Amino acid sequence: xxxxxxxxxxxxxVVSFAAPxxxxxxxxxxxxxxxxxxxxSWIAILPNGRVNAFFGKMDMGQGLDVxxxxxxxxxxxxxxxxxxxxxxxxxxSCNQGGASGSTGVSNGVRLLRRAAAEARxxxxxxxxxxLGVPAAExxxxxxxxxxxxxxxxxxxxxxxRYFHHKVEWNKQVGNPMDISVPAKAKAPxxxxxxxxxLPRRDxxxxxxxxxxxxxxxxxxxxxxxxxxRPPRAACKVRGIxxxxxxxxxxxxxxxxxxxxxxxxxxxxDAVRAAQSLKVDWQPMETPFPAMDQLYEHxxxxxxxxxxxxxxxxxxxAAFNAPGVKVVQAEYEWPFxxxxxxxxACAVAELKDGSCTVWTGSQKPHFVRDGVARLxxxxxxxxRAIWVTGPGSYGRNDAGDAAMDAAFLxxxxxxxxxxxxxxxxxxxxxxxxxxxxxxxxxxxxxSGKVVAYEFVSKGFSRQHIATNESQPADSxxxxxxxxxxxxxQIFGVPAESYGFENKLLGWETIAQFVDxxxxxxTAHLRDPVGPExxxxxxxxxxxxxxxxxxxxxxxxxxxxxxPRHAAVVKAVAEKSGWASLGKGKGIAFADxxxxxxAVVAQVEVDRASGRVWARKLWVAHDCGxxxxxxxxxxxxxxxxxxxLSRVLFEEVRFDRDSVQSVDxxxxxxxxxxxxxxxxxxxxxxxxxxxxxxxxxxxxxxxPAAVGNAFFDATGVRLRRAPLSPERVKAALAKA
Amino acid sequence: MATYRFTVDGKRVSVDAQPEMPLLYALRDDLGLNNPxxxxxxxxxxxxxxHLEGEPVRSCVLPVSAAANKKVTTIAGLGTPDKPHPLQxxxxxxxxxxxxxxxxxxxxxxxxxxxxNPKASDAELREALAGLKxxxxxxxxxxxxxxxxxxxxx
Numbered sequence: 001x002x003x004x005x006x007x008x009x010x011x012x013x014v015v016s017f018a019a020p021x022x023x024x025x026x027x028x029x030x031x032x033x034x035x036x037x038x039x040x041s042w043i044a045i046l047p048n049g050r051v052n053a054f055f056g057k058m059d060m061g062q063g064l065d066v067x068x069x070x071x072x073x074x075x076x077x078x079x080x081x082x083x084x085x086x087x088x089x090x091x092x093s094c095n096q097g098g099a100s101g102s103t104g105v106s107n108g109v110r111l112l113r114r115a116a117a118e119a120r121x122x123x124x125x126x127x128x129x130x131l132g133v134p135a136a137e138x139x140x141x142x143x144x145x146x147x148x149x150x151x152x153x154x155x156x157x158x159x160x161r162y163f164h165h166k167v168e169w170n171k172q173v174g175n176p177m178d179i180s181v182p183a184k185a186k187a188p189x190x191x192x193x194x195x196x197x198l199p200r201r202d203x204x205x206x207x208x209x210x211x212x213x214x215x216x217x218x219x220x221x222x223x224x225x226x227x228x229r230p231p232r233a234a235c236k237v238r239g240i241x242x243x244x245x246x247x248x249x250x251x252x253x254x255x256x257x258x259x260x261x262x263x264x265x266x267x268x269d270a271v272r273a274a275q276s277l278k279v280d281w282q283p284m285e286t287p288f289p290a291m292d293q294l295y296e297h298x299x300x301x302x303x304x305x306x307x308x309x310x311x312x313x314x315x316x317a318a319f320n321a322p323g324v325k326v327v328q329a330e331y332e333w334p335f336x337x338x339x340x341x342x343x344a345c346a347v348a349e350l351k352d353g354s355c356t357v358w359t360g361s362q363k364p365h366f367v368r369d370g371v372a373r374l375x376x377x378x379x380x381x382x383r384a385i386w387v388t389g390p391g392s393y394g395r396n397d398a399g400d401a402a403m404d405a406a407f408l409x410x411x412x413x414x415x416x417x418x419x420x421x422x423x424x425x426x427x428x429x430x431x432x433x434x435x436x437x438x439x440x441x442x443x444x445x446s447g448k449v450v451a452y453e454f455v456s457k458g459f460s461r462q463h464i465a466t467n468e469s470q471p472a473d474s475x476x477x478x479x480x481x482x483x484x485x486x487x488q489i490f491g492v493p494a495e496s497y498g499f500e501n502k503l504l505g506w507e508t509i510a511q512f513v514d515x516x517x518x519x520x521t522a523h524l525r526d527p528v529g530p531e532x533x534x535x536x537x538x539x540x541x542x543x544x545x546x547x548x549x550x551x552x553x554x555x556x557x558x559x560x561x562p563r564h565a566a567v568v569k570a571v572a573e574k575s576g577w578a579s580l581g582k583g584k585g586i587a588f589a590d591x592x593x594x595x596x597a598v599v600a601q602v603e604v605d606r607a608s609g610r611v612w613a614r615k616l617w618v619a620h621d622c623g624x625x626x627x628x629x630x631x632x633x634x635x636x637x638x639x640x641x642x643l644s645r646v647l648f649e650e651v652r653f654d655r656d657s658v659q660s661v662d663x664x665x666x667x668x669x670x671x672x673x674x675x676x677x678x679x680x681x682x683x684x685x686x687x688x689x690x691x692x693x694x695x696x697x698x699x700x701x702p703a704a705v706g707n708a709f710f711d712a713t714g715v716r717l718r719r720a721p722l723s724p725e726r727v728k729a730a731l732a733k734a
Numbered sequence: 735m736a737t738y739r740f741t742v743d744g745k746r747v748s749v750d751a752q753p754e755m756p757l758l759y760a761l762r763d764d765l766g767l768n769n770p771x772x773x774x775x776x777x778x779x780x781x782x783x784x785h786l787e788g789e790p791v792r793s794c795v796l797p798v799s800a801a802a803n804k805k806v807t808t809i810a811g812l813g814t815p816d817k818p819h820p821l822q823x824x825x826x827x828x829x830x831x832x833x834x835x836x837x838x839x840x841x842x843x844x845x846x847x848x849x850x851n852p853k854a855s856d857a858e859l860r861e862a863l864a865g866l867k868x869x870x871x872x873x874x875x876x877x878x879x880x881x882x883x884x885x886x887x888x
Contacts, residue, residue: 021850062832143745146817170813200829202831203826203831204815204831206831207818207822207834208809208815208818209769209810209838210809210810213768213834215743224763266759266763268752268755268759270762271775283870339837340833341773341779341781342772342838343772344769388834389833389835390773390833390835391772392833393869419772420773422773631830633829633872633875636874637832637871640872640873641869641871643871662774662776663778668869669871669873670865671859671864671866671873671877672860672861672864675874676856678738678874709847
């Protein structure tokens, strides 16, 4: 099936978007404005009875679109195969915030559920008028509204036409966008489609190579571009020797202040021009500390902002109580890169004063806003169309590519496709923040924890914003002199340990360089989740051991939320915790209502320093489960990416540049280190509104591995990653 | 500049290019194919993998001149929705890819490995797939799919 077939009609309402032409959808006469308060902005019934659901978030390969289709089908009483989900296009969807914070289901699908329920209510009401039967007596079966012999289809009622029906919008934009409607959504007990393991819809075209990624968008007359990022942080351009590329066919330099790019009609020529262009850069004096001083720098740096998010009892007094045993430890986590599978790509075209950008950014509505600001265009003159990109786990390099493409399209007067080289995706993407976590706990003579304190100190997770709506948050904006305004924010462990006196807080420090820094920070999958819980869940283990308790029993003793305890119990039972051999570790965390616990069993090769997480067991509770099979593979991806982060990943840098530029200098987990098995236990709670699954599991993996490593070796590694060199060195000292 | 003739997925093609231009740019830019992807340009990830005379090669570093008069097969030529390669069928059944950008490396490398050693063990498969990258972490699903393909081919 054509993955972009939707709303094709033969009449005046033609809206076409046939793959793979990437044609712009014509706005047809009579269509209500694309506003959240219009039902037509969310649901359309086609003349053939198929349904379009317009979604202002998008799926990054974890099957979110299938969840949308299942929920919309459920509420409308049509087969899920009839529902086409149209995502991530500012021309057809409202700004639901894009892929963000694992809110695709909790927020995004919640809205679509209401819209679909309301569409059904309106359709049944209209059927009632047409058929002369009270609405209460009508039943809907697969898009047919009927009472006895009297029946009418959705297609007959509204197919190819608009509802022209208002819904109540909460006036919020982004993740909190919601609507309220008179219709009542179904009770979970009535679900027939929700909960079924329907297959993903984007697998076949990827496996057979029959459709395109954002990298495959081609426009007539298009130029290829490469942006020349400076060799060091925050460089200024002193001069450019344009004659250095004069031998390359059609290659041209485009420069604006400290932003430099080359364009050429052929892609290989653009690559060669980027490699050949001689730019005289004026570097900044040693903006970074020596890499081996990173954690000392963080410890010693002035605190820009502190926040104590959890404060209970009198922590200071409890630590000073006589006779308590104090346990303390510090944990360290490095800068990490998104290192998406391919460097980001975007295509932009300007025509008749309007700009269209094809982007892999997971937040295309914010790309629209950012491009409008960069080019000085009104927002309604910019359209951003999300097309599957080469991986996305947060604010990676995709936003920069989109802004670059738009600028270069205007500067060159032609459609422009820009893609980075490998270093642009590894050295120049926004980074996950490096940090240090200070933890201490006091245990009384009976073994009870009477005081607990966990404070993270590190770079803010948002030196640039979570989206690209402001040029100041993009490299091109900064290279043109727009100063960024960093947000100061970090986070605390998400748990429910009922320690009597408890403090959970964070402190942020200033970034090294305020503009054009390859170590600027932004959201990377589960922002600060793996970072914090690497510390906090290892520390809970250290406290348990100091209290002479089993790590599972200890967690169950203190967890106060029954859903938290339930995942810990489930994972202990499924893994056979009590009888598992050496090298086992457990970790638990919550993430915005999703509870997840994991047991890892590792093998450590003392000679090579290799840590192999051989077996993993996960227990996962995200409330109502919409699709168990897709949920399972989403969790598996989290597990493996989490293993990669804790075992291998560390951005290397010297005094003025990032030295992690490719897969050799930024290694990630490969097949030889993939686990032998990942057993996932899903706890379904139909009575609980679904929360997220895109990120929660990754936050517990690092500590589970750290705890398992300790169990295997008796050595506690408090600095990530547990790379072979570090493991070898630590075991040699032990 | 010279003219290079070769076949891609059974079709004869010709490309005017400098001899050192990587085959990937001929496939994508000159011939307009979508499926081989640029991942690193350094032969470190596999996203650009195609078969040259049945052997997996990294088209991001292989000069186009090295493909002259040879047979190039991409993932779209390995099998089609109507006539899928057993690995492709297994990938669909297992719902393997997430972002999917890495897929050429895994499928084309595994297809060649299974041709040589249809009964490859878990350890042999892991060895054969060394050097490939998948950033979404679908490794366990990849192994499931390959084992499914092995049983369907047995």
